[in-house]
Amino acid sequence: xxxxxxxxxxxxxxxxxxxxxxxxxxxxxxxxxxxxxxxxxxxxxxxxxxxxxxxxxxxxxxxxxxxxxxxxxxxxxxxxxxxxxxxxxxxxxxxxxxxxxxxxxxxxxxxxxxxxxxxxxxxxxxxxxxxxxxxxxxxxxxxxxxxxxxxxxxxxxxxxx
Amino acid sequence: xxxxxxxxxxxxxxxxxxxxxxxxxxxxxxxxxxxxxxxxxxxxxxxxxxxxxxxxxxxxxxxxxxxxxxxxxxxxxxxxxxxxxxxxxxxxxxxxxxxxxxxxxxxxxxxxxxxxxxxxxxxxxxxxxxxxxxxxxxxxxxxxxxxxxxxxxxxxxxxxxxxxxxxxxxxxxxxxxxxxxxxxxxxxxxxxxxxxxxxxxxxxxxxxxxxxxxxxxxxxxxxxxxxxxxxxxxxxxxxxxxxxxxxxxxxxxxxxxxxxxxxxxxxxxxx
Numbered sequence: 001x002x003x004x005x006x007x008x009x010x011x012x013x014x015x016x017x018x019x020x021x022x023x024x025x026x027x028x029x030x031x032x033x034x035x036x037x038x039x040x041x042x043x044x045x046x047x048x049x050x051x052x053x054x055x056x057x058x059x060x061x062x063x064x065x066x067x068x069x070x071x072x073x074x075x076x077x078x079x080x081x082x083x084x085x086x087x088x089x090x091x092x093x094x095x096x097x098x099x100x101x102x103x104x105x106x107x108x109x110x111x112x113x114x115x116x117x118x119x120x121x122x123x124x125x126x127x128x129x130x131x132x133x134x135x136x137x138x139x140x141x142x143x144x145x146x147x148x149x150x151x152x153x154x155x156x157x158x159x160x161x
Numbered sequence: 162x163x164x165x166x167x168x169x170x171x172x173x174x175x176x177x178x179x180x181x182x183x184x185x186x187x188x189x190x191x192x193x194x195x196x197x198x199x200x201x202x203x204x205x206x207x208x209x210x211x212x213x214x215x216x217x218x219x220x221x222x223x224x225x226x227x228x229x230x231x232x233x234x235x236x237x238x239x240x241x242x243x244x245x246x247x248x249x250x251x252x253x254x255x256x257x258x259x260x261x262x263x264x265x266x267x268x269x270x271x272x273x274x275x276x277x278x279x280x281x282x283x284x285x286x287x288x289x290x291x292x293x294x295x296x297x298x299x300x301x302x303x304x305x306x307x308x309x310x311x312x313x314x315x316x317x318x319x320x321x322x323x324x325x326x327x328x329x330x331x332x333x334x335x336x337x338x339x340x341x342x343x344x345x346x347x348x349x350x351x352x353x354x355x356x357x358x359x360x361x362x363x364x365x366x367x368x369x370x371x372x373x374x375x376x377x378x379x380x381x382x383x384x385x386x387x388x389x390x391x392x393x394x395x396x397x398x399x400x401x402x403x404x405x406x407x408x409x410x411x412x413x414x415x416x417x418x419x420x421x422x423x424x425x426x427x428x429x430x431x432x
Binding site: 078 | 210213214217218220221222223224225227228295298304307308310311312313314315317318321322
């Protein structure tokens, strides 16, 4: 039953990233099934993300459509911290299809990061604006294929020096 | 100090609860007011890329204020919307410097806002927020420490943004440098209460909610001086009193009236 719910979560997309599911974004922390009740703990991406309410509602609605589910409760927890490392390979490939480069791997805070163009793969790119249309994205430009594109900002656990 | 893991646990010790709420109100109100002043710049920033960046920072900072108000709701202080919109100015706990108007005029007509004030204010505030939240990651109240850790994963982008502006303007034309320095001198006369904890200062430190005021101030100065070589030599003052103790200026009334206008027109509306 756990697996069935997790499969459903693969079909609930982030409202601002069509075709990238909340599961592939690494936002699902825990799924507990008690009889016909499902309890889901999710980890929010960016704190200021206005999509969180919609995500909560969409997950609830999707899970409650499953035959045997009586009710579904979705809550966000801050005990676990979301980081861009939690995005799955499937998530990364879907992001690219939408012209959004996935975040760099093994990023350490404060380091500069480079992003390959999601369209042509070139690393001949420039950062136009660290901030983009949503809190989690940046705006870049590919000098090779001359496309503007976006990239997910790396967000990782904060280490106090 | 032993760790307090939940709101229910915190509510069992009246003295602890009072100190804790005081500290969280300060965090929430600071973020709330600086976000509002930031939102007034929408469409007016020096260039379009800055408009995108500043509004993104502002939206995210409002999200941080939301999380702090949520902690207060969990502690029985009432609903988030009420906490943000309905509290009287005299119980607001934000530092006075953060409520200061962006400049002359208003958003709708003739906004003669000052970018130097905005750069200086946001740079000083984000630096302060970094050192304060770093200290709070070790707080005895675990739900607050968790939020601090979460915010610190995002906030470095905000701070880096204002550091760039600060450095570039200080190394730009003479006019740019002079205007930044004038706003820095002004900030030095007004920033004092931001660095304080108000009437519960002793208890806040005693309960292990955060490090003491003096240490926080020292860390802040140290961090600020990494970006600005010549800091004003005068002591840091609190020209208009202490927002931590509920003292405020007319600028706060203006901010709250504007901010809450729609909310007050229909409190029951569902968005």
